[in-house]
Amino acid sequence: MFQFSDQLLKQWQHALAEIAWQAGKAILDIYRNKAVINVSEKEDHSPVTEADIAAHRIIVSALAQLDPALPILSEESPAHDIEKRRQWQQFWLVDPLDGTRDFLRRNDEFTVNIALIERGKVVLSVVLAPALEEGYTARRGEQAWRFEPGRYRDSRLAIAARPWRSEHTLRIAESRSHGRGLPEAWLQRLPAHQCVAMGSSLKFCAIARGDADLYVRCGPTSEWDTAAAQFVLEQAGGAVNALEGTRLGAALDYNQRDTLINPSFVALAPGVRALFETCH
The missing domain is CATH 3.40.190.80 (D-Maltodextrin-Binding Protein; domain 2)
Structure with missing residues (x-):
């Protein structure tokens, strides 16, 4: 099994930001324009909406174009893919709409999550909150970035967690x-x-x-x-x-x-x- 090169991860990082934004726009179209959103219930009693499915289809199609041989495991994947996943050393791990309950409550706090897994560890990821117009991304060996959806190259800003000290709340x-x-x-x-x-x-x-x-x-x-x-x-x-x-x-x-x-x-x-x- 080959290791993803740093150059490939850099190329895919830009592509992931755009893929997440395309999924985010499909989610927002439903979120902002449909008074009644179609919802069903999974076996675990969690909700799934038409926006989850629309985002899933966009992401899976776009990721397959990056590398047709790389498996994709999404929250909305069919059961047989979920069963096969233990054989995979490298694959995409996707939540097309994280925070479905927040989406249904229309509080804007939902995200599109895409991660590339290699031997159990994430090496590339993007998190995009379409309604808040903010995105986050990181790749192996590099700092994390915050960016504006649709403006990845022009809007990136490095982010860092604040070290907590005893004088801080x-x-x-x-x-x-x-x-x-x-x-x-x-x-x-x-x-x-x-x-x-x-x-x-x-x-x-x-x-x-x-x-x-x-x-x-x-x-x-x-x-x-x-x-x-x-x-x-x-x-x-x-x-x-x-x-x-x-x-x-x-x-x-x-x-x-x-x-x-x-x-x-x-x-x-x-x-x-x-x-x-x-x-x-």
Whole structure:
């Protein structure tokens, strides 16, 4: 198996930004122009909308043009593709519309997530929030960037997670749909903090750009929910680690287990790890 070259990743990074934006525009067309959005329910009782499906089709078609031989695993992929995925060492991991509940609530906090996986690790990713007109991207060996959809080359700005220090108020990102994540007993032992609710993978991106310090998720998520934004955060200087009881485990990896469900995890800015480990 060959390794993706740095030059190829650079070329594909620009292409991913455009692919995500094309999917984002299809999502926005439904979001802004349809008073009633068609919704159905999956086996796990999570919602899927016509926008999820439209974005999925655009992304899968465009990624296949980049490399027809490279497998694609999307949240909306058919079951037989999900079964075959354990054989793949390199593949695209896609959430065409992360934050479907936020999309249906029309709060603008939903994203398109695309990640390229190589041997269990992300090497290239893009996260795009079409309604907020902001995007994030990273590739192996390079810093993370923020960009404006449709203006990738002209609007890129480097981002970095803010190192947390004891004199800072700890800023905790929490899920709009699933709550705080941290047990109340831990919150009481943390220093001065404030909690801000956000949707989708934007919680990772808030840490990556320096606007939050910590995000904890103890409930189930799928690998396509986290891969792209985790890599943006890591390339911005932060980390995402499995949560093993009350201790931090290894960084999340991908396609390494029988299940596509992530363990509980913690996303954190530099400096937060030591603080977090004192609260077990």
